[in-house]
Amino acid sequence: MGNCGEAMDFKILHKDKNCRARTGKFNTLHGEICTPIFMPVATQGTVKALAPVWLDEARVEALLSNAYHLYLRPGLDIISKAGGLHKFMNWPGPIITDSGGYQVFSLALLRKITDEGVNFQSHINGDSHFIGPKECLRIQEAIGSDICMVLDECVAYPCPYEKAKLAVERTLNWAKTARALKLSKGRQIFAIVQGSTFQELRKSCAQELVKLDFDGYAVGGVSVGEPTQLIYDIVSFTLNFLPQDKPRYVMGMGTPQDIIENIGQGADMFDCIIPTRYGRTGTAFTCEGKINLRNSIYANDFNPVDSECGCYGCRNFSRAYLRHLFYANEILGLELLSLHNVYFYTDLIAKIRQAIENDCFLQFKSAFLERYKA
Amino acid sequence: MGNCGEAMDFKILHKDKNCRARTGKFNTLHGEICTPIFMPVATQGTVKALAPVWLDEARVEALLSNAYHLYLRPGLDIISKAGGLHKFMNWPGPIITDSGGYQVFSLALLRKITDEGVNFQSHINGDSHFIGPKECLRIQEAIGSDICMVLDECVAYPCPYEKAKLAVERTLNWAKTARALKLSKGRQIFAIVQGSTFQELRKSCAQELVKLDFDGYAVGGVSVGEPTQLIYDIVSFTLNFLPQDKPRYVMGMGTPQDIIENIGQGADMFDCIIPTRYGRTGTAFTCEGKINLRNSIYANDFNPVDSECGCYGCRNFSRAYLRHLFYANEILGLELLSLHNVYFYTDLIAKIRQAIENDCFLQFKSAFLERYKA
Numbered sequence: 001m002g003n004c005g006e007a008m009d010f011k012i013l014h015k016d017k018n019c020r021a022r023t024g025k026f027n028t029l030h031g032e033i034c035t036p037i038f039m040p041v042a043t044q045g046t047v048k049a050l051a052p053v054w055l056d057e058a059r060v061e062a063l064l065s066n067a068y069h070l071y072l073r074p075g076l077d078i079i080s081k082a083g084g085l086h087k088f089m090n091w092p093g094p095i096i097t098d099s100g101g102y103q104v105f106s107l108a109l110l111r112k113i114t115d116e117g118v119n120f121q122s123h124i125n126g127d128s129h130f131i132g133p134k135e136c137l138r139i140q141e142a143i144g145s146d147i148c149m150v151l152d153e154c155v156a157y158p159c160p161y162e163k164a165k166l167a168v169e170r171t172l173n174w175a176k177t178a179r180a181l182k183l184s185k186g187r188q189i190f191a192i193v194q195g196s197t198f199q200e201l202r203k204s205c206a207q208e209l210v211k212l213d214f215d216g217y218a219v220g221g222v223s224v225g226e227p228t229q230l231i232y233d234i235v236s237f238t239l240n241f242l243p244q245d246k247p248r249y250v251m252g253m254g255t256p257q258d259i260i261e262n263i264g265q266g267a268d269m270f271d272c273i274i275p276t277r278y279g280r281t282g283t284a285f286t287c288e289g290k291i292n293l294r295n296s297i298y299a300n301d302f303n304p305v306d307s308e309c310g311c312y313g314c315r316n317f318s319r320a321y322l323r324h325l326f327y328a329n330e331i332l333g334l335e336l337l338s339l340h341n342v343y344f345y346t347d348l349i350a351k352i353r354q355a356i357e358n359d360c361f362l363q364f365k366s367a368f369l370e371r372y373k374a
Numbered sequence: 375m376g377n378c379g380e381a382m383d384f385k386i387l388h389k390d391k392n393c394r395a396r397t398g399k400f401n402t403l404h405g406e407i408c409t410p411i412f413m414p415v416a417t418q419g420t421v422k423a424l425a426p427v428w429l430d431e432a433r434v435e436a437l438l439s440n441a442y443h444l445y446l447r448p449g450l451d452i453i454s455k456a457g458g459l460h461k462f463m464n465w466p467g468p469i470i471t472d473s474g475g476y477q478v479f480s481l482a483l484l485r486k487i488t489d490e491g492v493n494f495q496s497h498i499n500g501d502s503h504f505i506g507p508k509e510c511l512r513i514q515e516a517i518g519s520d521i522c523m524v525l526d527e528c529v530a531y532p533c534p535y536e537k538a539k540l541a542v543e544r545t546l547n548w549a550k551t552a553r554a555l556k557l558s559k560g561r562q563i564f565a566i567v568q569g570s571t572f573q574e575l576r577k578s579c580a581q582e583l584v585k586l587d588f589d590g591y592a593v594g595g596v597s598v599g600e601p602t603q604l605i606y607d608i609v610s611f612t613l614n615f616l617p618q619d620k621p622r623y624v625m626g627m628g629t630p631q632d633i634i635e636n637i638g639q640g641a642d643m644f645d646c647i648i649p650t651r652y653g654r655t656g657t658a659f660t661c662e663g664k665i666n667l668r669n670s671i672y673a674n675d676f677n678p679v680d681s682e683c684g685c686y687g688c689r690n691f692s693r694a695y696l697r698h699l700f701y702a703n704e705i706l707g708l709e710l711l712s713l714h715n716v717y718f719y720t721d722l723i724a725k726i727r728q729a730i731e732n733d734c735f736l737q738f739k740s741a742f743l744e745r746y747k748a
Contacts, residue, residue: 045698049705053686074673074698082676082694090690299448302456312427316464320456324419324448331423331708 010216010247014357020239020266021361023353026247028062028094028146029186030086035247035268036352038259038345039064039096040276044073045089048276049331049338052090057312058343059350062093064271067139067149068100068107072122072129076142084144096271097145098251099136101152101192102220113153115170133174137181137189145187149218150178152192157225164196168205179212190249192220197230199237206241217242218249219267223258231258236265256285256348256372260365263352275341280334282326285344289373293323293337311343312336384590384621388731394613394640395735397727400621402436402468402520403560404460409621409642410726412633412719413438413470414650418447419463422650423705423712426464431686432717433724436467438645441513441523442474442481446496446503450516458518470645471519472625473510475526475566476594487527489544507548511555511563519561523592524552526566531599538570542579553586564623566594571604573611580615591616592623593641597632605632610639630659630722630746634739637726649715654708656700659718663747665693667711672697685717686710 010026024035040047040055042063047055055063065085070076082088085095104111108120117132131139133151140148151174153167171194178189191214195201209217219238222231235250242248249269250262259270275285282294286306291298293305304314305322313322313336325333348368355364384400398409414421414429416437421429429437444453456462459469478485482494491506505513507525514522525548527541545568552563565588569575583591593612596605609624613636616622623643624636633644649659656668660680665672667679678688679696687696687710699707722742729738 044702044704045695046704046706049709051686051706051709052690073702074694078674078694078698081674082692088692088695088698090695300452300455312425316426318456318462320448320452321419321462321464324452324462328418328447330418330420331705332420332425334705335423335425335709 010245012244016356016361017359018362019264021263021352021356022266022268023356024247024268028188030092030094030146033062033094033247033269034353036259036263036349036356037061037269038349039269039271040342040345041066041271041273042089042091042095043273044069045085047338047342049280049335050276050342054312054335054339055091055342058339059346060093060342061346063091063095065095065097065143065145066100066103067097067136067143067145068103068131070097070143071100071131071139072124076139079144080142086144094146095144096147096190097140097143097149099140099149099151099192100131101136101149102154102252104131105154105156113170115173117151117174133177134181136174137178137183141183141187147188147190147216148183150175150189150191150214152194152220154194154221154224155196157196159196161198161201164194164198164201167196168194168201172205172208175209175212175214179214188215190214190216190218190247192218192251193238193242194221195238196221197226197234199234202234202238203241206238210241210243214246216247216249216269218251218269220251222250223252223254228258232261232265235262235267239266255374256345257369257374259345259348260352260368263356264361264365275345276338279338279341282323282333282337284322284337285341288371293319294326298323305337305340306344309340309343309347311340313340384619386618390730390735391733392736393638395637395726395730396640396642397730398621398642402562404466404468404520407436407468407621407643408727410633410637410723410730411435411643412723413643413645414716414719415440415645415647416463416465416469417647418443419459421712421716423654423709424650424716428686428709428713429465429716432713433720434467434716435720436470437465438470438472439517439519440474440477441471441510441517441519442477442505444471444517445474445505445513446498450513453518454516460518468520469518470521470564471514471517471523473514473523473525473566474505475510475523476528476626478505479528479530487544489547491525491548507551508555510548511552511557515557515561521562521564521590522557524549524563524565524588526568526594528568528595528598529570531570533570535572535575538568538572538575541570542568542575546579546582549583549586549588553588562589564588564590564592564621566592566625567612567616568595569612570595571600571608573608576608576612577615580612584615584617588620590621590623590643592625592643594625596624597626597628602632606635606639609636609641613640629748630719631743631748633719633722634726634742637730638735638739649719650712653712653715656697656707656711658696658711659715662745667693667697668700669697679711679714680718683714683717683721685714687714
């Protein structure tokens with residue numbers, strides 16, 4: 001088994017007096033992670049459009065990469081020879097890798113799921129592969145991930161109860177297999193709670209996983225098409241069954257509102273493609289809500305994207321310039337707006353941490369949502 | 375008229391004892407330009423994929439932008455309101471703008487050339503426009519260009535003599551009109567020598583333009599499809615008729631070999647899309663020649679793109695990583711390789727300047743070409 005229960009050392013720094021929000025920290029092989037944290041997604045070994053120097057500029061503290069994608073391309077051999085993903089992509093901080101469970105179910109061709117694992121064909125070239133819970137962790141170990149996610153079975157929404165139940169059973173069995181593996185020292189393992197939108201399944205999945213004593217726990221299989229309130233309800237419900245003294249990670253979430261909502265329910269960790277994907281389509285996050293810079297009202301707007309933002313883009317360029325870049329199909333537009341959006345997220349997290357420390361998370365949430373127009 | 379013959383103040387710093395290569399400098403409204411110089415192309419108000427901070431990293435000293443493109447999009451109104459192109463794109467150094475003559479002839483739809491100028495339809499939306507020599511300079515003035523290029527008529531290769539002759543006559547007439555205009559203080563005007571591959575036309579065009587006493591002179595209409603040796607011959611021939619005491623700019627050139635060759639013939643200034651365009655297709659310049667990182671031999675090559683390069687990309691990433699980025703269609707690959715290639719060019723220029731100062735340009739040229747495999 002990994003270092004579960006040993007070096008994990010998650011410390012709650014402060015719990016807001018008025019809600020479940022908390023700040024905390026824990027160590028990884030590549031440095032400390034302070035929570036709450038938002039981790040930009042580096043699916044293929046890069047945060048899209050952002051060199052590491054821009055991640056520093058945006059004060060990014062950890063990344064989420066993806067075992068499925070890196071296993072298929074460039075492959076473990078190249079990453080191992082490079083000395084691991086950290087060296088390959090020149091990112092010195094913590095890296096979490098998603099198990100690839102979600103990608104197998106969303107991207108892979110001709111997949112066949114058995115109790116042993118998943119047979120699938122690569123979405124890149126059709127080659128056949130098998131990944132079970134052991135292979136999944138070995139892949140993440142070869143990548144050099146600081147936090148490995150256990151292979152899970154992710155189901156779509158809506159999902160029949162029996163199908164969701166079977167997926168939970170497999171997820172639990174795979175977690176048991178994973179838990180019995182010995183990983184190299186310091187490498188941590190998080191398990192993923194599945195159960196679709198069924199409270200009973202979420203509860204039992206969480207409780208069984210907790211018995212196995214992982215380094216941390218994730219709520220997976222959310223934000224796959226459910227209405228927002230249902231997501232909030234399921235995440236909030238599930239968090240009840242995850243231990244206070246371990247980091248709690250809500251995977252694939254989300255909008256600024258989603259993150260604030262879930263932090264208020266006691267969640268600690270988040271990842272999402274939204275800031276970079278929106279950044280590549282001209283949508284910018286601002287303290288007053290999302291704006292799309294392609295809109296003609298910005299053609300003569302010489303203010304920065306967000307007048308309260310301190311990122312390189314906002315310090316140096318106007319909305320009018322960004323709009324021009326998007327209309328002229330200039331790559332620089334994608335870079336600057338990806339940077340800005342990631343900066344917006346990390347800045348939001350910094351403000352949230354401060355609010356929790358001051359026991360005023362709820363006031364911060366109200367004030368933010370009052371001003372922020374989706 | 376502009377500041378022709380006044381503040382231009384081109385100084386030859388050193389002339390190599392063994393050839394026509396020279397180093398020099400002159401002032402512009404946005405700082406000094408040292409020659410020889412390579413100017414990356416910022417056609418639409420950005421060097422493709424490179425934020426200004428990367429241009430600093432690559433030690434870029436001046437940019438070439440484009441009157442035709444900026445006039446059509448975002449338009450002069452927006453650029454003027456932004457306070458000029460320098461502020462709009464956040465580039466504090468010198469900007470030269472090409473007149474757009476080349477673009478009118480290569481991009482515009484339904485163009486009709488008369489002695490007064492060019493009627494054409496925008497390649498973006500089909501709108502009709504007229505640009506004559508006066509309009510052309512007024513556009514560049516509105517953009518805030520430090521060095522404006524006179525409107526010229528550029529012909530394709532091969533070109534019948536009579537057609538090339540007519541284009542030279544128009545180019546000369548337009549230059550006379552442009553010369554009579556009064557631009558704001560400090561703004562400089564360069565004229566462009568045309569004449570296709572006909573020595574007689576090149577000679578007369580150059581001589582007539584020189585009589586008008588511009589701030590500098592460019593050789594235009596080259597590298598439009600001619601064999602390399604013919605380009606070299608025409609440029610070298612034309613440079614003979616341009617004054618020693620003015621900067622001499624060879625437009626749209628070229629490869630590292632082209633630049634070295636033309637500097638040896640006494641040319642001072644260069645621009646080209648090659649470093650950024652090649653950078654976006656996976657082709658890297660190295661001291662041993664061009665390499666294409668998509669080649670499978672780089673899949674396991676953990677050396678930097680060029681082991682003698684000091685750019686951010688080469689300091690931090692391997693050929694294997696860059697290759698992965700290109701195969702995974704990651705924007706970061708375009709950014710890193712555009713940066714590297716521009717850095718390669720500016721670094722080459724820095725070495726050339728040093729060689730000229732030491733009267734060993736010819737030795738440098740031999741050694742470089744010996745090692746550099748196209």
